[in-house]
Amino acid sequence: MNVGFVGAGRMGRPMVARLVAAGHTVCALARTDQAHTELAAIGAITATSVIEVAWAAEVVLVCVFTDEQVREICLDGPLLEELPRGALIVVHTTGSPATATAVAATARDRGIGVVDAPVSGGPHDIAAGTLTVFLGGAESDVATARAVVRAYADPVLHVGPLGAGQRVKLVNNILFAAQIGLVADAVRLGAQLGLPEPALLAALPHASSGGRAIASIAARGSVDEFRSTVGEFLRKDIAVANELTAALGADLGLLGPAVRAGVAPIVPADPIA
Structure with missing residues (x-):
């Protein structure tokens, strides 16, 4: 699957490594030369903008630190405008359920799905493929999200509708x-x-x-x-x-x-x- 990734830091970088190892084509945002080098070394395609991440993505994983950053990327930035119709946004960042709802309300008009998918565990759990992920969203969107996040997560739990994961x-x-x-x-x-x-x-x-x-x-x-x-x-x-x-x-x-x-x-x- 073509996967876009925003937020390849402490948690995100091992996720990217596991996604690549699982056979996904991953385009990850790299804002510094060091990030570019590290992501390229684990087999990711590197991008310098969210627009590049979005162009061909079937699924975009957002793994930034704060709720405000999620809103900046998904609502204030060009992500939704550039994603292909039918794509899915998976938000790993822990935050307010209202943020997932707001992103979904805007994305729906463009035929883009949204799943909130906060995680429990750390980089060592990601490396072992044993991260816990709580998925909130519609059944079809959750099925698509599960096919991607299972590269680094087990268990992957569908806990209810959008916002329930948070x-x-x-x-x-x-x-x-x-x-x-x-x-x-x-x-x-x-x-x-x-x-x-x-x-x-x-x-x-x-x-x-x-x-x-x-x-x-x-x-x-x-x-x-x-x-x-x-x-x-x-x-x-x-x-x-x-x-x-x-x-x-x-x-x-x-x-x-x-x-x-x-x-x-x-x-x-x-x-x-």
């Missing part, structure tokens, strides 16, 4: 941040009980309290070190989730304080004598 991902990230907050408080409690953080984190992943969050934190050696790795991405997504829940009048319940603890620095505790 909603699932935002709930996921709220829960993940809450879990970080619980681990941070567990570390604080451990300090009060005279337990060093490294010893506690080495033990807990093997017990009934174990899970993906605590295992990831333990691999980094401390809660604060883990936050420094995921904080930029997580804070961005939590801000979007807070805006969405406020707009809908939703209630985070017990998740609220745990999320706040998850994105805040640890306050050292006095150990019990």
Whole structure:
């Protein structure tokens, strides 16, 4: 399949590599000489503009950092005007469901489909082909998207209509941040009980309290070190989730304080004598 790619950075570049290895023809946007060299080295055709990416694409994958960048590319730029009729836009960026809806409303008049497809995982999951992708959209569009993203993703989950992928991902990230907050408080409690953080984190992943969050934190050696790795991405997504829940009048319940603890620095505790 002819695939266009916008946003070939930390997450996007290994996606491009897997797409090329799966036999797709990939035209990726390269804004710097270094990006051009790196993308060409993994077998991609490089483009210097979104127009070049769009010309012959059957599917365009958008994997930029923010919701604002998605709107800039899909609504303010020339992408929709240049894409062939019948093409599909797949938005990997985590953001507001309203953005996917806005892009789809404009794209529909040109016969272009849109699927929101936020992801869970990192570059190592992409390299292994085990990234999780939440797809939101019509059945026919999801089928086309699945044929492409399965090059680097398993499982690929159709979770509902357009926008549902973003909603699932935002709930996921709220829960993940809450879990970080619980681990941070567990570390604080451990300090009060005279337990060093490294010893506690080495033990807990093997017990009934174990899970993906605590295992990831333990691999980094401390809660604060883990936050420094995921904080930029997580804070961005939590801000979007807070805006969405406020707009809908939703209630985070017990998740609220745990999320706040998850994105805040640890306050050292006095150990019990």
